Amino acid sequence: MKSTTRTLAAAVLTGVAAAVGAAAPAVAADTVPVPVPLDGVEKSLNVNLPKVGGELPLLMPGVPEGPRYVEGQMIPSSALPQVPLGAALPGLSAETPLPQVVGKGFDEASVKVPAADLRTLTPGLSVETPLTAPNPEVFGLPMLREPQAAVLTPLLQTAPTGALGLGSL
Secondary structure (H helix, E strand, O other), rough: OHHHHHHHHHHHHHHHHHHHHHOOOOOOOOEEEEEEEOHHHHHHHOOOOOEEEEEEEEOOOOOOOOOOOOOOOOOOOOOOOOOEEEEEOOOEEEEEEEEEOOOOOOOEEEEEEEOOEEEEEEEEEEEEOOEEOEEEHHOOOOEEOOOOOOEEEEEEOOOOOOEEEEEEE
């Protein structure tokens, strides 16, 4: 294939890739809204029902840390690495009509708990062999010692928020 044909083919493929990339959404959603449809019941019974909805999180796995080699140890310090997972706590929103005690009409009570970011790490394992590194004092042979094992605790961090409200419709 000639170099001009290759250049033309590369330019066309680059243009197609740019057009496809521009058509795709730039950022994926962290949560999926979940409405609870109560309109049919509300219209058939002729009553005001609460409006309820929620948000479900999408789990986003992260990349585990690589092995950390420590001088004097035969295997890495993190034999089973901790895997980070990013997600969100589910959110909830609810609004319900409240009849007014005095007068006509309705007031509204609402609860809104938005999805909160959640940061987690899975449990991990750190193990040390019962042999030391080669010791030059005993002709390069490893020495015996007590085996050691440690469980790396999981991590869970979040800061949920919420709002209660009263108002008129």
